[in-house]
Amino acid sequence: MKVEQIYTGCLAEAAYYIVSDGEAAVIDPLRDIQPFIERANQDNVIIKYVFETHFHADFVSGHLDLAEKTGAEIVFGPSAQPAYPALIAKDGQEFRIGKISIRAIHTPGHTMESTCYLLLDEQGKEVAIFTGDTLFIGDVGRPDLAQHVISGLTEEKLAGHLYDSLHTKILPLSDTIIIYPGHGAGSACGKKMSNERTDTLGNQKKHNYALNPNLTKKQFIQQVLDGLMPPPGYFPYNVLLNIKGYEKLDKVIERGNKALSHGTFEAIANTTDAIILDVRPAQIFAKGFIPDSINIGLDGQFASWVGTLITDLKQPILLVTESGKEQETITRLARVGYDNCIGYLEGGFETWKVAQMETDQIESISAEQFSELLIEKSKLAVLDVRRKSEYDSEHIVGAENLPLDFLNQYMSQIKPEQTYYVHCAGGYRSMTAISILKARGFQNLVDVKGGFSAIKSVNKVPLTEYVCPTTLL
Secondary structure (H helix, E strand, O other): OEEEEEEEOOOOEEEEEEEEOOEEEEEOOEOOOHHHHHHHHHHOOEEEEEEOOOOOOOOOEOHHHHHHHHOOEEEEOOOOOOOOOOEEOOOOOEEEEOOEEEEEEEOOOOOOOOEEEEEEOOOOOEEEEEEEOOEOOOOEOOOOOHHHOOOOOOHHHHHHHHHHHHHHHHOOOOOOOEEEEOEOOOOOOOOOOOOOOOEEHHHHHHHOHHHOOOOOHHHHHHHHHOOOOOOOOOHHHHHHHHHHOOOOHHHHHHHHOOEEOHHHHHHHHHHOOOEEEEOOOHHHHHHOEOOOOEEOOOOOOHHHHHHHHOOOOOOOEEEEOOOOOHHHHHHHHHOOOOOOEEEEEOOHHHHHHHOOOOOEOOEEEOHHHHHHHHHHHOOOEEEEOOOHHHHHHOOEOOOEEOOHHHHHHHHHHOOOOOOEEEEOOOOHHHHHHHHHHHHOOOOOEEEEOOHHHHHHHHOOOOEOOOOOHHHHO
16 A cells, blocks of 8 residues: 655645555546656556545646546545536445545535545555545634635534534544645645644644644634635635536646747737736846736745736736746646636747847845845835734834735725835745736835845844734634
């Protein structure tokens, strides 16, 4: 028996590949399924089942393409109603993979169809559980997402279901059971997830706040709902894609993987409503870019930020990437349902510059320079675009918090004539924020390299007293 966790940091998502005696199963695959096919070919096994723990909100699953290319059967838990052929498991139903078995355990709460999958080894011993978004390391799944798709549900009702599922289905299992969750730290599907990617159930009973045996159901509901930020806007649309089905990834890549000359690129940009998405690293982007481009770097949590900031999944997108990153970018956009990439700038930004096309830049100063300016002038307009929880934990005295997540809502507070010094935690989000603001006509913006971590290390500007983020939650 082999169990492999396939972790994608961009989405903080964990899929699983399980093998026994010539057969394999996959749990919660991303849309780009080639890694699973390659593993099965290397192991000389047949992928028999694709198990889905629920209809995902934060990514488009690869179950349909994987089933079509391998002949595997798609399995959902009780109450799931997909618009395509799938086996809807009964609570407790077991599935044989080689010499091992997987048992479906219906655990409504995160969503009503949420199901965990219990792994039984060759001797029939319960050894591990794949918990999807029901149970994370350090947290549980947020119970407020399904209400955005099913109007009759409330987050309180879902949290109550989650409490019952944990106490009747998960906690009675052996403390030695290994937990394989669907996400890790950085995912918007929870609020207090650990950096650890697996753990034993016994250890989680000691350290996971939501598994505290002394919590009443009412207290559990209150604690799980407390501190939840609104989910990214693309979540409900991804749920619907996973329920109804979606276009084949091969077709999406074929459509988007088109090299466009600088002239063609400019013509399309000027005659359509396509946005120019530049995915180069922040400081490279700052030195030169096509006017009105939006910078969301491929080297950060790219997919989730695209989903948060580009509100229309059908938005036509023109790409500017580093050489060789074109198909990867198209694939990563498709992971979250952005299937309408219509081409990329052939040769990248250098081609644009050589052709002497119009360019723009962003002023970016070091944390040392920023600190000296702040001391010298005492009053600078500082925009902190980190999340509110980060800002509340510790920030520059006098800085204004305009989280990148909600920049569109806060934009009216920004004065066009005022010069703003913009920072985030490390420099990724601040460049994204400035690029969006510049595309909307704001020009007096200065980026602080390295963000708050660099500013704090310089240790020259006054900061508020540090408060541990877990205390805030």
